[in-house]
């Protein structure tokens with residue numbers, strides 16, 4: 289083991305590091321950028337979600353951190369130690385994958401203890417740490433079972449126990465809940481948060497599900513085509529998407545053609561077709577002229593209000609707690625409105641939306 293390796297391995301315990309730093313981390317496949325210059329500092333205790341559509345480079349980023357993929361460019365640092373030349377086992381990170389990757393012929397406790405055994409930890413110490421990890425994931429009574437005797441959620445907990453038992457500074461999770469049903473997924477979200485807090489380590493969590501990222505992360509890294517689009521708290525990314533693309537991804541389903549009539553700092557007045565005038569918020573510097581306004585269906589309410597316009601209901605779909613209406617307005621496309629009440633197909637209605645929930649982007653964003 290070289291000097292740099294032994295130092296990194298010693299530091300790779302959850303309570304012995306301050307931050308992990310990615311500096312211009314890039315990975316190409318056959319000349320194409322799967323990940324382009326990712327720079328990110330992850331503090332100890334932080335929960336980071338890598339969020340984006342399929343193929344945007346999330347798994348590539350995670351695998352670069354894990355050491356499963358060599359970098360084409362850039363460096364990775366654990367405090368002052370450069371770790372990107374190290375193989376996965378020398379980084380000492382915990383990993384949890386979508387398919388659990390448990391050994392089917394080994395008991396739960398032997399699955400969990402496997403990494404410790406590989407590291408040459410003594411038997412009594414393995415028993416103690418396995419018991420503690422099973423306690424953390426609340427699988428105390430299942431130690432002697434085989435994975436096949438457990439539910440999907442329990443198997444996922446075993447995979448998490450196996451990751452935390454080595455007391456890693458960083459746990460990397462790649463879509464760990466996507467094989468579970470909707471109810472269990474929601475239960476496991478808070479479970480993973482609880483375990484993350486109990487461990488005091490950092491977690492990087494890959495998902496394409498914006499709800500999951502919002503619910504779990506301290507900070508969200510939004511990616512597209514290998515490039516980071518925005519890094520912020522869930523609240524920042526959700527309520528102030530930096531780009532129109534991110535807004536679409538965050539559920540701003542109505543993207544309306546408008547013209548900027550007046551801009552006063554971030555407050556703008558925009559004109560739509562048919563004399564509709566809306567107050568909005570400029571998300572980037574705006575000149576007078578063409579722009580687009582992005583609005584989430586659940587921000588529009590039925591009824592008169594300050595920022596109001598008329599429409600006719602064309603369809604109404606019942607979604608359990610609320611209705612998804614499609615409303616014909618002066619704007620080009622049908623407008624989506626999520627409402628607790630059904631106005632009735634054919635009804636002429638007024639719609640209103642708070643000005644600070646009308647996000648206005650330059651028109652060229654639409655073409656980007």
Ligand SMILES: Nc1ncnc2c1ncn2[C@@H]1O[C@H](COP(=O)(O)OP(=O)(O)OP(=O)(O)O)[C@@H](O)[C@H]1O
Nearest residue numbers: 317321322340341342343344345346347348349496
């Ligand atoms: N081993 C590989 N060889 C060639 N191209 C690859 C390889 N792995 C990934 N890619 C490409 O790199 C890009 C990013 O892939 P990546 O798996 O990181 O995306 P992702 O955001 O994790 O997607 P998903 O959510 O579908 O897993 C994609 O265009 C993909 O086709």
